[in-house]
Amino acid sequence: MFSLHLQSMKRLIHFGPSLPALGQTPYAPGTPDWVQANPARIERALARALARPSGGWYVVGASREIGETPTKHRILGRNLVAWRGVANQPMVAPAACPHMGANLADGRVCDGKIVCPWHGLALGEARHGTWAPFPAFDDGVLTWAQLSADEVLTPKPFITERPTRFLDAVIRVDAVCEPSDVIRNRLDPWHGAHYHPHSFAQLRVISESDDDIVVRVSYRVAGPFCSEVDARFHCPDPRTIAMTILEGEGKGSVVETHATPIDETHTAVIEATLATSDRPGFGLAVSASNLLRPLIQKRARRLWIEDAAYAERMYEIRQEKVAKKTRISLGGAKRAGSSHKG
Numbered sequence: 001m002f003s004l005h006l007q008s009m010k011r012l013i014h015f016g017p018s019l020p021a022l023g024q025t026p027y028a029p030g031t032p033d034w035v036q037a038n039p040a041r042i043e044r045a046l047a048r049a050l051a052r053p054s055g056g057w058y059v060v061g062a063s064r065e066i067g068e069t070p071t072k073h074r075i076l077g078r079n080l081v082a083w084r085g086v087a088n089q090p091m092v093a094p095a096a097c098p099h100m101g102a103n104l105a106d107g108r109v110c111d112g113k114i115v116c117p118w119h120g121l122a123l124g125e126a127r128h129g130t131w132a133p134f135p136a137f138d139d140g141v142l143t144w145a146q147l148s149a150d151e152v153l154t155p156k157p158f159i160t161e162r163p164t165r166f167l168d169a170v171i172r173v174d175a176v177c178e179p180s181d182v183i184r185n186r187l188d189p190w191h192g193a194h195y196h197p198h199s200f201a202q203l204r205v206i207s208e209s210d211d212d213i214v215v216r217v218s219y220r221v222a223g224p225f226c227s228e229v230d231a232r233f234h235c236p237d238p239r240t241i242a243m244t245i246l247e248g249e250g251k252g253s254v255v256e257t258h259a260t261p262i263d264e265t266h267t268a269v270i271e272a273t274l275a276t277s278d279r280p281g282f283g284l285a286v287s288a289s290n291l292l293r294p295l296i297q298k299r300a301r302r303l304w305i306e307d308a309a310y311a312e313r314m315y316e317i318r319q320e321k322v323a324k325k326t327r328i329s330l331g332g333a334k335r336a337g338s339s340h341k342g
């Protein structure tokens, strides 16, 4: 199944497992990508994603970065601190000390509690006045916190199906936009080959439903050498879009893109790649994960620096529309006021 085969197609050299023959596809071959990338369709898919439950959970960051040293985070306009508590449990709590407001992220961890740098108050799982840690969950790759009480709360976040053996890498890119702009970007797979020609060569949508979109895409490994895969995009919650490789090299691998609101105008894109493979050497790759992780992160970051610009542009367009509406309504009110005076 995994014997190397070369196939030349429009100066691309494809390698890896053969993919199943394509049946009926939603768009006729040759339909230009800009015609397929129907903005109304993308908005409908986004509305369905945003209507999903989240259980009140937000991704805080990579689990491996939360440890004995407290880390600073800002989510939903709140300053937070995270650390490892008793029995290695992730802890996420308000960063301001309940005594006089010192930043607990500047403190230290002792016996699973965070110790305030100013007067030594040790805080853990127990409430102290108005201060209390938030429910936190470590899914093995990412740490989440349940920060919103406005939704139906669930005991744990909605996590997409993941491979059992994987090499994981997490990146973070901040953008001036809302979480919906990040999801909107990924609900438009048609931009891939045009906007990221260094990474994608060809893309074809092979099925679409209310809940997912499946594409056949040529991923550039190096120059003309491409790995062709079938990949499914779906949103397990309103701030996450996951891509799962269904067929081809790396079958079962998942890329989860999480959009965590920093405040009203900024969003953190936290993306976890969980790469897997049936190839016999994959066990070696997993054991060399510390060497390979930076390579995965470098490629993912390059894509997200570009996609953050896309998301920021979508946000900017919306802001321009709001500003224009405000100018029109202010202009109308001004004209009504001057005619009233007259």
Ligand code: FES
Pocket (backbone or CB within 6 Å): 097, 098, 099, 100, 101, 102, 116, 117, 118, 119, 120, 121
């Ligand atoms: S400000 Fe934290 S113990 Fe005083």
Ligand SMILES: [Fe+2]
Pocket (backbone or CB within 6 Å): 185, 191, 192, 195, 196, 303, 307
């Ligand atoms: Fe992109």
